[in-house]
Amino acid sequence: MLRVRSLSVRYPNGRLVLDGLNLQVAPGELVVVLGGNGSGKTTLLHSIARLLRPSAGEIWLGETDLCKLDGEALRQARLELAMISQHPSLIRRSSVLTNVATGTLGRHYTWQTAFGGLPRRELDAARDHLAQVGLVHLAEQRAGTLSGGQKQRVAIARALAQRPRVLLADEPVASLDPEASEEIMRLLQNLARTAKLAVLCVLHQIDLAYGYADRVVGIRGGRIEFDLPREQVSRDSVQRLYVRDPANDAAGDAARDLAREAA
Amino acid sequence: MSIDMSVDATRAALPMASGARSWAGAVTVAVRCVLTLLGIAIAVQTFIVVEARPSDLITGIHGMADLIRRAVPPDFSKLPEAVWPTIQTVDIALFGTLVGIVLAVPLAVLAASNITPSRYAYYGARGIIGLARAVPDLVWALLFVTAVGLGPFPGGLALGVHSVGMLGRLFAETIEQMDMAPIHALELTGARRIQVFTHGIAPTILPTLLGISLYRLDENIRSSLVLGFVGAGGIGFQLLTAMNLFQYQEVSLLLIIIFVIVLAAERMSAALRERLA
Numbered sequence: 001m002l003r004v005r006s007l008s009v010r011y012p013n014g015r016l017v018l019d020g021l022n023l024q025v026a027p028g029e030l031v032v033v034l035g036g037n038g039s040g041k042t043t044l045l046h047s048i049a050r051l052l053r054p055s056a057g058e059i060w061l062g063e064t065d066l067c068k069l070d071g072e073a074l075r076q077a078r079l080e081l082a083m084i085s086q087h088p089s090l091i092r093r094s095s096v097l098t099n100v101a102t103g104t105l106g107r108h109y110t111w112q113t114a115f116g117g118l119p120r121r122e123l124d125a126a127r128d129h130l131a132q133v134g135l136v137h138l139a140e141q142r143a144g145t146l147s148g149g150q151k152q153r154v155a156i157a158r159a160l161a162q163r164p165r166v167l168l169a170d171e172p173v174a175s176l177d178p179e180a181s182e183e184i185m186r187l188l189q190n191l192a193r194t195a196k197l198a199v200l201c202v203l204h205q206i207d208l209a210y211g212y213a214d215r216v217v218g219i220r221g222g223r224i225e226f227d228l229p230r231e232q233v234s235r236d237s238v239q240r241l242y243v244r245d246p247a248n249d250a251a252g253d254a255a256r257d258l259a260r261e262a263a
Numbered sequence: 264m265s266i267d268m269s270v271d272a273t274r275a276a277l278p279m280a281s282g283a284r285s286w287a288g289a290v291t292v293a294v295r296c297v298l299t300l301l302g303i304a305i306a307v308q309t310f311i312v313v314e315a316r317p318s319d320l321i322t323g324i325h326g327m328a329d330l331i332r333r334a335v336p337p338d339f340s341k342l343p344e345a346v347w348p349t350i351q352t353v354d355i356a357l358f359g360t361l362v363g364i365v366l367a368v369p370l371a372v373l374a375a376s377n378i379t380p381s382r383y384a385y386y387g388a389r390g391i392i393g394l395a396r397a398v399p400d401l402v403w404a405l406l407f408v409t410a411v412g413l414g415p416f417p418g419g420l421a422l423g424v425h426s427v428g429m430l431g432r433l434f435a436e437t438i439e440q441m442d443m444a445p446i447h448a449l450e451l452t453g454a455r456r457i458q459v460f461t462h463g464i465a466p467t468i469l470p471t472l473l474g475i476s477l478y479r480l481d482e483n484i485r486s487s488l489v490l491g492f493v494g495a496g497g498i499g500f501q502l503l504t505a506m507n508l509f510q511y512q513e514v515s516l517l518l519i520i521i522f523v524i525v526l527a528a529e530r531m532s533a534a535l536r537e538r539l540a
Contacts, residue, residue: 049451079453089448094466102462106453116461155448162452 001024002048002166002198007057009043009222017043019059019222025198027087027165028187031203032213032230037241040222041202045168048200049083050074061166079106081166082159086174088151092144096135096154099143100126103161129157133187149180156187160195167191169201173208181205185212206238292390296537299513330511337519338512345501345520355490356483359422363483364476366427371434377443378464391453392435400486404495415496422490423485429482433475434505437468474536481532488521498524 001027009018017039025031035041046052048059055159059066061080061207069077078173080101105113112119133153138146143154152172159167169188172183172247189212192199203209209216209230216233218225218241226237309315373379400421407417415478442466449463491499498517505513 023270075453077449083448083451085448087444089444091445091449091463091466093470094462098462102449102454105449105462106455108458110455110457112460113461115463118462155455158452198494207296237475 001060001062004044004056005058005059005060006018007044007047007059007114008055009040009052011054017115017222018047018054021219021222021224023200023217023224023227025166025200027196027198028192029214030192030199030201030212031215031217032209033200033219034204034206034209034238034241035219039219039241041219042170044219045083045170045200045202048166049081049168050078057200061157064099075106079162080164082162083168083170084152084155084159084172085169086146088155090146090151090158094143095140096130096146097123097126097139097141099154100129102162103158104163106162126140126157126161129160130154132160132191133157139226142175147180149176149183152176152180152184153187154193156184160191164197165248166198166200169199171202171204173203173205179254181208183263188212197238200231209233209238286330296484303477326455333516334511336512337516338510341516345498345517348491348496348501349520349524351453352487352491352499353484353528354421355415355418355487355495355497356480356528358419359426359483359487360476360480362419362423362432363386363430363479366423367430367434368472370431371438374431374435375438377439377441380447380504388431388435392428392431394428395405395424396432398428400425401489401493404493408494413494413496418487418495418497421495422486425486426479426483430475430479434468434472437475438464440532441467470539474539477532477535477539481528482491484528485525488524 002022002023004023007018007021008016010016016193021040021044022033023044029077033041043052047054048066050059051070054067057067060078064077066074066077066081091102094102098118101118101122104118104125106120108119117182127139129137130139133156135150135153135157143151143200146154156172159182167188171182172188176184186209188199188201191197192214200215210233213230215227216230216238217227217232221240226233273369311470370388371391373384374392376385379385379388403424404418404421407420411417411420446459449459454462487497488499488502491497491501492503495498498521502514502517502521505517507512
């Protein structure tokens with residue numbers, strides 16, 4: 001279970017980007033976050049992944065408050081928290097199988113993975129995860145040769161290999177065609193249900209949110225406008241999220257800069 | 264109304280703009296003239312400083328012809344004696360390149376601004392790399408001959424230290440230019456720093472590093488030929504000895520061997536680098 005309590009993030013320029021946000025995602029649940037540019041969606045995910053340090057609030061992953069962690073404790077906590085992004089960042093020259101199995105690196109001592117090696121059982125498990133995303137036939141192929149949709153599925157398989165409790169997805173279909181986008185969303189929905197993952201997914205595609213989310217959270221100006229089961233979310237309330245606010249656009253740029261610096 | 268006004272304003276500004284343009288043009292022409300004269304002056308002073316006398320080339324042609332006459336045919340009976348120095352020459356280069364790679368990799372990791380663990384380590388590593396590169400390999404060879412005596416070992420050390428400078432800089436630049444997104448993605452999985460290096464950074468940059476190393480080996484083979492002139496072993500030392508003893512037929516044989524070694528190294532290095540690309 002992922003629980004966010006009174007989460008606030010203030011940037012060094014003084015702007016409050018997240019303002020006392022409360023949210024929770026249960027195992028097996030796919031929650032989609034909608035909102036305009038600069039509304040705080042990505043900042044929310046980056047805060048949960050602790051790429052940013054929140055100004056106030058709590059982020060509970062099970063019984064652990066991520067906001068209180070640093071160094072080795074934070075690294076250990078991250079094992080249970082996987083993240084995929086718009087551009088699936090794979091090691092281009094490594095095989096698809098190796099890329100997936102690298103999701104397990106943090107669970108092994110350095111000597112067990114010396115010289116680029118990985119335990120046999122993890123490679124076998126990686127093959128199973130590739131089968132889950134329908135790409136086991138490409139296991140030995142170099143990651144750099146895959147299409148955008150295939151890369152995203154490999155990134156999801158790597159996230160699964162990590163054996164996380166929470167999966168954060170930051171605009172995972174932003175650079176994919178409609179067919180590939182549907183495939184990825186279907187996959188995330190299945191994984192949430194079958195692997196009992198708590199999936200928190202930021203999207204811009206409203207129809208995908210209506211099609212696959214269990215709950216939809218609307219954010220505007222760093223505050224939650226609504227948090228409802230998808231059947232209860234009206235088109236009007238979604239449209240209101242996208243009314244342009246120049247201040248929010250600036251905040252979006254600042255968020256991206258800050259995340260880059262943090263990374 | 265406002266359109267008319269802006270047209271009038273533009274017309275009024277035109278003479279000023281064209282005046283400014285002609286001034287700028289004149290300054291550009293003047294700067295170009297000064298730069299051209301400066302270039303000519305630099306070229307002329309080089310002739311004066313090196314005491315260039317083209318007439319000496321004409322008078323010296325007889326000496327050259329005499330040298331060539333005495334160098335042909337090459338003395339192939341000396342071939343067995345040249346085998347060991349040839350092996351030494353290639354091995355000096357290989358040793359130097361290996362030492363260079365082993366020391367340059369950790370230094371490059373510290374000297375790459377995107378992955379260095381601290382600013383102090385960055386500046387320290389950059390300093391070592393800069394020093395190793397700034398001092399020519401021939402000077403390093405002289406220093407090592409003084410320190411450890413004559414033979415191939417000082418030659419290997421000299422090439423090793425100089426290679427640290429050359430490889431360290433190129434390796435660090437390769438790391439700095441790599442796409443960091445996959446590396447950050449790996450960090451986010453909870454992988455340790457060393458695991459991120461072995462499974463993320465190394466496979467990404469390895470082909471480029473191997474290509475650079477092969478090119479360095481090619482360069483080191485050329486350099487190891489010359490290092491013998493200062494007593495650092497190899498075929499260069501035999502070449503110097505043969506010249507001092509006026510054994511020009513042996514000199515021509517050694518020059519043929521050098522030609523073959525350099526050409527073979529160049530071709531092999533190019534072929535391997537092409538396969539890695």
